[in-house]
Amino acid sequence: MTIERFMLIAISAFSIATVFYIPKNKFRLALISFLAFQSITWAATIIFVQIGSIEYPVRVFMRATNSGFLHNFTFIPMIFTWFILLFPKKSTIIRKVLHYIIFISVIVWFIYFISVFTDLEKINKGTPFSFCIRLYISFLVYFIFCHLYVSWFSKKENLIQE
Template identity: 35%
Template sequence: MFNKKREDSIVAASCIIIMLLIFRYVPRHKMREAHVSFLFQQIMTWFFGLLVVEKGLIKYPYRTFFKKSNKTSFAFEFFIYPAITILFNLYYPEKRSYISKTIYVFSYSGVITLIETFTEKYTDLIEYKNWNRYWSFISLSCTYYVSRLYYRWFFSKD
């Protein structure tokens, strides 16, 4: 049986923390960039999130939002992860070395993968079927990288 109160509290706290981070760390003059990052990441997570759920790789046994219309975690796929991508793109170390950029991407991916691993182990919010944390790390890193490429293309001065 699901511990509904605990799962709802985790989702609510995650959403509140992300909103506070966005309000705190997204400057007013960067709102356009934030919107583009958020919406582009939503496109990717919508596609890939549905793909892994429909293929039976990941299951979300308890969902807070849209329980009957969507098998993915709406909170993570459509709000939390795209919102984190805003911070990823706005604070990306563009003028640093390739190694610094790689560490930056892997740091973001690693932290989310670590949190997801604990969430999978101790809650009913996510369940790996034919999936593991390495796939999460790789997919997060790839989507961050693609998001960055799109961001650079969209805001190029040419």
Template identity: 30%
Template sequence: MSVERTILIVAWILIILALLLLVPRKKFREAQLAFLIKQMITWSGAMFVVEKGWIQFPVREISSYGSSFTYDFFVHPALCAIFIAHYPEKRSILNKLGYYALFCSGMTLIEVMVEKNTNLIKYTGWTWYWTWIGLFITFVISRLYVRWYCKLIH
């Protein structure tokens, strides 16, 4: 088995464990909604970026799908669910911005390491800061949507 396939399997295992351990039961619905909205945003954004030729995914799970199924449909949405479940709603704006920066920076750092050391991601017209900005925007949209939806049903 290749290093890339091993990384994908380990990612699935770690993310499943993270979801089980880090999403409190009382925040499950918000986390689930965040997962689904982030999945939709990530899928459409990834397809756009791949179609433009800015990023390539040489090793992927589904050959007819140009992007990474693991990242688009599971890892990014799951991390967004965890992000929403622990969002510091009652903290200062500085704490909130720091929380965004921490998640976006951590995810970007991991992506850059994967891009440099594996064939899972290859930047062809992309840079790390576009990843960071994209994550920030999609986290904001996901959080606003979850907040709006939860107010709507309560």
């Protein structure tokens, strides 16, 4: 088994296993968080693949799509879901900013390491440093946008049952 196949299995196992740790009273909030972030990663990944910025030499659905399915459509949205579930609502601004930085860093460094050490993702444009900076900026925008959407949606529908 290659490192790429092992990573794909590990990503799948992690994404499925974390579903069982979601509290029942926050499951609807987790679902809307997952779907909202998944829609953004889907669109962004398709755009970046089409303009040639990134490519995915090893992927699950070789004929169906040119993008990496498991880490873009399951792992990264699951990280955002846990970002929402663990967000410190009644805390200081410094703690909230640190929460953003920690979760975005997990995603950015995961993407960086799989692009450097595996063939799951290949960076075609820019240096590794500029790629990381672009990832931090883009994921910060994605996180802020989706967090605002999920906050608005959860107020409207009362997704958290107390």
